[in-house]
Amino acid sequence: MITIHCLAYSRAIRLIWLMEDLGQPYDLVRYDRTDAFRAPQALRDVHPLGKSPVIEDGDLRLAESASCLRYLTRKFDDHTHTPDPGSAAFAQHEEMLDYVESSFAAACMRVLLPAMKGEEVAEKARDTLQMHLGYIAQSLPDHGLLFGDAATLADIQMSYLLANLAAGGFLAETPRVATYWNDLQKQPGYIAATNVAGPMAPDL
Known part of the structure; x- marks a missing residue:
């Protein structure tokens, strides 16, 4: 097990x-x-x-x-948490899955770490975060999650950082990403996981 x-x-x-x-x-x-x-x-x-x-x-x-x-x-x-292997969507999914921790996480930490300490967040850090949030917004369809209505691995991977950004009030300027985060919280797996392990993010 x-x-x-x-x-x-x-x-x-x-x-x-x-x-x-x-x-x-x-x-x-x-x-x-x-x-x-x-x-x-x-x-x-x-x-x-x-x-x-x-x-x-x-x-x-x-x-x-x-x-x-x-x-x-x-x-x-x-095979339910990725697009069909061999499709263009699958390749895009794999890129997004790796993007979360290889690129997006660093931009998030530059605002979250000072926020957790009650310190002022540098303007450059805020600008970099907004650039990444804009990229995510552009990657999303008009409605739903990254690759449809059901969560893929990339959506699951994205959730942790979005939870922390939302707790710090950093999604307010990117409404499409804020809506995406709200949709992720309605997924059955998210609800079950947070019931078992508690929230993804502390209150900032």
């Missing part, structure tokens, strides 16, 4: 969402954050960087959200 190591308010909720969608059993190991909002030593004992998520499947231990999401869909032979 898959074990998911889940730090509170972390990217691990993405994997719980997918497992709930798939209807697959899993063991959940929870970790509270320290007073400094860091991973506790117990999670560092699981992964040297204190990563969350980390999944275990027999002798395999795997971190990084996108890698874990892809692994789980292959393990359970799931």
Whole structure:
């Protein structure tokens, strides 16, 4: 059985969402954050960087959200969370899935980290974030999620950062992305995952 190591308010909720969608059993190991909002030593004992998520499947231990999401869909032979393989939409999906943590996350952290500390967010950081939010808005259809009405891996991957941006009030200037975030929260897997593991983002 898959074990998911889940730090509170972390990217691990993405994997719980997918497992709930798939209807697959899993063991959940929870970790509270320290007073400094860091991973506790117990999670560092699981992964040297204190990563969350980390999944275990027999002798395999795997971190990084996108890698874990892809692994789980292959393990359970799931074809419902990506467009048809070989299609242009599939290639675009894979790009968006990787974009979230390779590019978008850095822009988000430049506004979220000072906001969490009660510090002023630099104008350049706000501008960079708005550039990325504009890109996401342009990538979305007029209605629905990235590739239709049902959540794909890319949507699940996107959710964590949007949750934190929404908590900090950073989606107000991009109404299409704000609507997208509202639609993600209506997905059954999101509802199930947050019922199990709590919210994706703390109140900022």
